[in-house]
Amino acid sequence: MALVLNEEQNLLQQTARSFVQGKAPVEALRKLRDERDETGFSRELWKEMTDLGWAGVAVPEEYGGFELGYVGLGLILEECGRMLTASPLVSTVLLGATAVALGGSEEQKNSILPAIIGGEQILTLALDETPHHAPTKISMTAEKSAEGFVLNGKKEFVMDGHVADKFIVAARTSGKSGEEKGISLFLVDADNPGVAAERLSMVDSRNAAKVTFKNVKVSSGALLGELDKGFPLLEKVMDIGRIGLAAEMLGMAQEAFQRTLEYLKERKQFGVLIGSFQALQHRAVVMFCEIELCKSMVLKALSAIDEKDEKNLPILASATKAKMGETLKLVSNEAIQMFAGIGMTDEHEIGFFLKRARVAQQIFGDQSYHLDRFASLNGY
Amino acid sequence: MPDLEKFRAETRAWLEANCPESMRQPARSSEEYYWGGRNGKFASEDQKIWFERMLEKRWIAPHWPSEYGGGGLSKDENKILLEEMRRLGCRPPHTNFGITMLGPVLLKYGSEEQKREHIPKILRGEIRWCQGYSEPGAGSDLAGLSCKAEPDGDDYIINGQKIWTSYAEKADWIFNLVRTDTTVQKQKGISFVLIDMATPGVSTRPIKLISGNSPFCETFFDNVRVPKSNLLGKENEGWTYAKYLLSHEREMISGIGDQGVTKTLGELAVERIGKQDGKLADSVLRPEIAKLEMNALAFQLTVERAKDQAKAGQGLGDVASMFKYYGTELNKNRHELIISVAGMEGLVWEGEEYNEGYTARTWLRTKGNSIEGGTSEIQLNVIAKRVLGLPS
The missing domain is CATH 2.40.110.10 (Butyryl-CoA Dehydrogenase, subunit A, domain 2)
Known part of the structure; x- marks a missing residue:
């Protein structure tokens, strides 16, 4: 596949973006936290998400899915990443549905997949x-x-x-x-x-x-x-999980960067916009370049899942998770430094990105884990 | 796309049948490429055969329009040809700044007469070109150049000095930025002139670099008379053409690490350092190499994505600067790691056994990658301003 989205995928991304930004912005996560919500996400929101078909995006049609592939699911994860949306999308769909679809018997697939797609089961x-x-x-x-x-x-x-x-x-x-x-x-x-x-x-x-x-x-x-002999199946599910998670992280990195960039264009000190300082400009560009590189890797890795490129999937998964982790670490740290004082307050949302970043980096292996695996897979 | 698959199969077969074995080995120095020119010589019979076959096939500049002698290939076909050449390790049959730098500008902004005059000569290897951009007082601040062209009847009289003109002592013609108006904003008084270096008053002097080689020269213009018909495009609009050329130059430099790479850094490291418990024996160097190779993969995929997006009509923004910045920093890093992997052997300066210090000299040369064609810092400035819209 060419490394460019088709019309259907563009449309899916637009839909996901407006839904997530309208219904589940960062504020929603703050509310769940402050109210010590017992579920940890909104079941109503999850119902709406599954009504949109998101739980079946990557599931084969014969089990009630929509076959938009992992590129499609990745786009939804990316948009959820932008708003730090809490939902069982990763646990239930990216991991649960994938594991069942790849390793399940006909009976297991027929009983579980429709329940996931319908939003009736959390896996x-x-x-x-x-x-x-x-x-x-x-x-x-x-x-x-x-x-x-x-x-x-x-x-x-x-x-x-x-x-x-x-x-x-x-x-x-x-x-x-x-x-x-x-x-x-x-x-x-x-x-x-x-x-x-x-x-x-x-x-x-x-x-x-x-x-x-x-x-x-x-x-x-x-x-x-x-x-x-569950390990090869587990590894494949994890690789898909790593790539999907990287898509979520890509959304976070882009959003945190965009917010930081806007701040550089509005915050004044010494009578000028701080974005006019070369020390900050160059660091902003480095982040921009790293994010552009991550976009290519995430898209390539998602496509590799859809193309069933078994040979390259492990290397791509590790390279993508490691690169995305490194970039998100950079961007989340630089965001706090550039927002400075206000970035240290709980009232400001940028801190939520830093916190989610570190957890997402750890899940299914951080940069050290994946650089090590990448080196081993490449024979050194 | 069965047509493209057919093209790929035919291309592969043709290259396999026509590219001599020795032209599939990586070149160890710039002299092993054929540069053409009035005094151009083939380094070997195979080089001559390879050049002539590619010329006849019209694949010296495969994607240039066929009416001027180009191959007329589509972007997709051109990509396939390059992929197949890389797969076989084929060297470019003809290296000439006329192809990589001047050509695109000439095709876009040159007059019909200029195109018909210069392009066939470039392709046939008759004229070797060099680039007159930087001056002693105009490096990063390129638009501050002062080499001047004053009108005199149908001619310009050119006076001034250029520096870092690559291979100027071997080149036949130079595309030169000159000042034609000193009374306006600096970018608005620059013109782009094509000059035959055999004209009286042009002289060159090589500059020896830290690598011990002299790929660059100083070029002097002392009352050099050039017909006004050699002006490219319009007078005082040269900055536009210069920037267009720079974006091609930057793209070319960003891909510099791709040339002659037969082994991955990881393979090289295992060969030189060995393994322990199934992993590279140097546990500190190992993640550094992995990081470099991870970034190289990400970079290569981004180049691919930019091409795919361009084809789909969606620009990535000012990609040339991003690629120039990232690609050259990556290449410098790669050569630092090659030196680490090679140890003391990588620092030998001379001696046949050590390939005349090729490893060390190449490493030293890469330091220039993030300087030439606009420093990394200039690229960061360009992206900050043009892509991110940060205030000045």
């Missing part, structure tokens, strides 16, 4: 067990039993964990922590006895939870994908 991926992304470091176990499996273990920082209806859990059916082999994925209902989620309060005011699984019994039909 999430319960993966990491440590504060750092480490997808092979899985100690949680799933032991074979007469009826299926018994799950025991703990998952950390599970996105939307306290409101999820269903978890996709990575557990060990053989091998030991650190190994790729022996990891299997399971679909576990939240109301299953033995599942307990404890909500965490995070710096970005978005949902994360510690989820424990104590003697949780599931049927053999709960297995998603192959026994012991």
Whole structure:
């Protein structure tokens, strides 16, 4: 695909932009935070988003989806990123629907995907067990039993964990922590006895939870994908997740940069606009260039998902997540410095971008994780 | 697009059949390219064959209009040809600032007569061109140039000095910026003149650089008489043409890191440094290399995206300055890392065993990338003003 949006995609982006800016601006996140909202996002908003078809954008038509692909989903994520919109779009659609569509049996796909598209179910991926992304470091176990499996273990920082209806859990059916082999994925209902989620309060005011699984019994039909060989599926879901997350981060970076640039054009000191100072101009241009580079990478990586470019997907995912993380870190820090005093206040919205930036950087691996992986994938 | 796929297959087959093996190896110095010109010589028989076959195929400037001897290829076809040449490692058959810099300006602003006079000679390698832009007192402040052209009947009399004129001592003609009006705003009194360097009063002197090579010269004009018909476009509107040319020059310089790259930096590092526990043995250098290669990938994709957007009629803004800035900083960084990877071997100055210090000399030369064609700081100024709309 050429690295340019077609008419349909442009239209989708416009629709998403006006919807998100009208219904879920940064103010909405502040309100959720200040009111200590129990859900952590607005269910009414999620209903409207799913009514627009957003939960089915990347799902194949045969399961009720709209086949606008991951480029389409990426555009929606980007627009949500601009306004820091809280919703289960990443957990349920980018991760949940993707995992089920890629690894599910016909039965699983037919029962779960329409429920996701209709906004009836919140799904999430319960993966990491440590504060750092480490997808092979899985100690949680799933032991074979007469009826299926018994799950025991703990998952950390599970996105939307306290409101999820269903978890996709990575557990060990053989091998030991650190190994790729022996990891299997399971679909576990939240109301299953033995599942307990404890909500965490995070710096970005978005949902994360510690989820424990104590003697949780599931049927053999709960297995998603192959026994012991869940890792390749998991890795693909994560790569798609990394790229989708990078799209959200791209939206954040663009918005934070745009707001900073506007401020440089209105704030006066020493009787002149501070945007006339070369020291600030050059730093603004460096941010501009880095964001332009990120746009190309995100679009290329999203296209690679749609084109099923399996060979390049891991490298593109790591390069994109690392580059986007580095750029967002730069832009969010420079934004605070350029807004200066007012940027340090809770009253101003720019701080929300800094806070969300760091969390998004960590999810599914930060710059160190992905530069390391990028180097290994390239043979050094 | 079956037509384009057919074109690609035919192009690939033709290149494989016609590009001599030795012309598929990366050039180790600028002398290994064919530059043409009155005194131009082929460095090898293969070079001659390659040039003549490409000339006959009209692929010296494949996307120029065919009425002046260009290949008349569409943008898509041209892209395919370049991709296929890169895939095989084909060297450009003819390097000439007449092609990369003057040509686009001549085609856009030149008179019909000028196009018919100069373009075929450029393509056939008969005339080698150089660029008369910078002056001792006009570097970053290029519009402050003072080399002057005074009218005298049907001629101009030119007096002044240019500096950093690449390969001026080997060039036949120079496209030269001159001052034709001193009473107006500096940008409004500049003209763009084409000068035969064989004209009495033109002289050059090479400048030795930190790399030990002398690709640049000083060029002097002492009462040089040039017919007014050699003026490109209109008098005092040369700044417009100069800027148009600069955007092409900047694009060319931004792609400078692409030439002759056969191994990735990561591969080179593994070869020189080795691995430990499956990873490059230098654990500090490793992420630096990864970052460089990540940025190089992002940059390459951005060049691609800019082309795709241009094709779709959506501009990316002043991309030439962005590419010039980012591409040259990237290339400097790449060569710093090459020196790190090579260790002391990378710092050898002479000796056949060490390719006459090629690694060190190339590294030193890259320092100029972010200076020539407008410094990085000038590019940042241009983007701040023209793209971001920041106040001055």
